[in-house]
Amino acid sequence: MNLALVKKLYGSRIALMGNLPTTSVMLKGSAEDVEKAARKAIDDAGAGGGFLLSTGDQCGRDTPEANIFKLVEVARTYGKY
Template sequence: MSLMGNLQTTQVMLKGSPADVERAAKKAIDDAGADGGFLLSTGDQCGRDTPEANIFKLVETAKIYGKY
């Protein structure tokens, strides 16, 4: 079984800072990724006004902390 999610698209991805994105992504990985099968993602889609810096930070955080 796999679990996908769950960064909040408005408060974290759209309105948050890159540091907020990193903190939320790391927490999601720590909470759900221990035994594999976790897909880090937003809770929905990223809105068109989502800052590129936040999207890049999500990818960077996944590369750093998402290997197990």
């Protein structure tokens, strides 16, 4: 899903959540990949509020702990708007 487009079309009427790929980024990616994807999601959908940063589905049991912590760190430091 293109978060920026959905935010533009519907952002004033709905809340958006997610869009960090569960497998390619959270499970198999590096902490840097998580940071890049999380910052992009915030950039694409955060302005004006109504966006909850999260994975696209869930975090699998083998998701690296470093990736989960990185997601929380990015949300705390970059997600304030």
